[in-house]
Amino acid sequence: MAITINVNGTDRAVTSDPATPLLYVLRDELGLNGAKYGCGLGQCGACTVIVDGQAVLSCSMPALLIEGRRVTTLEGLGTAERPGPVQRAFIETQAAQCGFCIPGMMMRIEALFREKPDAGDGDVRNALEYNLCRCGTHMRILRAAKRADELMREAAAANGGKAS
Incomplete structure (x- = not known):
């Protein structure tokens, strides 16, 4: 089942299982490695991304809950040439x-x-x-x-x- 999420201003269709944590979708399916896997329990903050303006722990957020929402990752803040x-x-x-x-x-x-x-x-x-x-x-x-x-x-x- 494909779901659509808006990541860094671009709509992206993802095919991961809807129960897959957002962190894995970002890293494994979309190749966005800014968010880090730290503890996998939502206790360290290394996986923090912004969803609809709020900081969230992507390791404990199922991809299904992100459908139709705006996700900003570290890569969406700027580039090496033009950091935010x-x-x-x-x-x-x-x-x-x-x-x-x-x-x-x-x-x-x-x-x-x-x-x-x-x-x-x-x-x-x-x-x-x-x-x-x-x-x-x-x-x-x-x-x-x-x-x-x-x-x-x-x-x-x-x-x-x-x-x-």
């Missing part, structure tokens, strides 16, 4: 060490600032509560979030007040 504001912030602040948790962190920060452009440090900490980092780069990740906020505000101002 959150990606650029993580690069500039050198927030990653091993990098395994970083895609999930980026997605959660992206979702937060899209929903609440005036989010403060407490909001960022609360949003990242669901993402684990074993390397201990927490302070750099928080600096990256602050820098992402600045870059997103600059982009919105350059766009006439509209988020890009």
